[in-house]
Amino acid sequence: MKIIRTLPSMTAWSERLRREGVTIGFVPTMGALHDGHRSLIRAARLQCDALVVSIFVNPTQFSPTEDLAKYPRPIAKDRSLCRAEGVDVCFEPTAQAMYPEGFQTVIIVPAITKLWEGASRPHHFGGVAVVVTKLFGMVRPHVALFGQKDYQQAAAVKQLVKDLNLGVAIQVRPTVRERDGLAMSSRNVYLSANERRIAPLLSQALQIGKRMIADGIRDVAAIERAMQQTLKREPTIQVEYLSVCDPDSLEPLPVITTRAVILVAVRIGSIRLIDNMLVKISS
Ligand code: PAF
Numbered sequence: 001m002k003i004i005r006t007l008p009s010m011t012a013w014s015e016r017l018r019r020e021g022v023t024i025g026f027v028p029t030m031g032a033l034h035d036g037h038r039s040l041i042r043a044a045r046l047q048c049d050a051l052v053v054s055i056f057v058n059p060t061q062f063s064p065t066e067d068l069a070k071y072p073r074p075i076a077k078d079r080s081l082c083r084a085e086g087v088d089v090c091f092e093p094t095a096q097a098m099y100p101e102g103f104q105t106v107i108i109v110p111a112i113t114k115l116w117e118g119a120s121r122p123h124h125f126g127g128v129a130v131v132v133t134k135l136f137g138m139v140r141p142h143v144a145l146f147g148q149k150d151y152q153q154a155a156a157v158k159q160l161v162k163d164l165n166l167g168v169a170i171q172v173r174p175t176v177r178e179r180d181g182l183a184m185s186s187r188n189v190y191l192s193a194n195e196r197r198i199a200p201l202l203s204q205a206l207q208i209g210k211r212m213i214a215d216g217i218r219d220v221a222a223i224e225r226a227m228q229q230t231l232k233r234e235p236t237i238q239v240e241y242l243s244v245c246d247p248d249s250l251e252p253l254p255v256i257t258t259r260a261v262i263l264v265a266v267r268i269g270s271i272r273l274i275d276n277m278l279v280k281i282s283s
Contacts, residue, residue: 014140026141031055032072032186036176040145054091061127205230206277240265
């Protein structure tokens with residue numbers, strides 16, 4: 001596995017492979033890789049000739065009060081996971097090279113990022129949009145894979161690629177969960193033993209919402225109420241948002257007709273967790 005650190009070397013590698021007709025798959029990450037990333041890497045490996053994983057803790061998607069400095073960076077472990085999964089290139093650019101003095105471009109995907117994570121973390125999606133666009137420009141992938149866990153991020157990236165004609169196929173893969181249902185996330189390492197015990201309530205609440213819809217309940221307010229009640233079983237959980245939404249626009253739905261996504265964000269102590277569930281009504 002090749003480790004590429006400079007931007008020109010990444011571009012040169014991709015240009016060469018593209019000239020040779022090689023299909024390039026790409027999994028962008030911030031490192032601290034877990035089985036969720038592994039499943040994206042495996043899916044990409046199966047469908048592409050060459051596979052790039054980027055490891056870059058992107059400072060512009062963190063607000064000044066967020067956890068940039070203490071974000072986990074187990075680089076040796078990450079590289080060995082990539083090596084074991086047959087990754088061809090681990091792209092590890094530096095923040096200085098990505099954002100040199102004088103960097104000024106902003107990219108906003110306004111409608112899709114207005115609510116939910118976008119409202120809770122106003123800096124976040126601007127940073128994601130810029131870094132993803134830059135990474136795509138250097139890696140030049142044919143296909144890039146994202147996890148459903150960050151549903152709004154994947155929706156924003158799809159819109160960005162469409163609006164800016166970036167020419168990358170975006171695949172969104174299902175969330176990988178721990179045995180007790182907790183969605184895998186690099187931030188789960190921050191949970192104390194007690195918080196970790198409580199955290200699966202998030203996916204349990206989503207399951208309750210899904211089951212109510214499967215049982216024919218279409219009243220969103222009733223579904224959200226039942227889910228809130230599940231979460232309230234643990235007083236340390238603070239719900240930031242919980243909403244049944246249109247899966248494309250991410251606007252709240254008053255009534256469910258065909259498809260929906262249930263989005264939820266909570267705080268358990270100082271740790272913020274998000275999760276979601278896609279629901280399709282079979283006729
Ligand atoms: O999902 C992530 O890990 C990040 O937001 C991404 C897409 C790698 C951009 O920094």
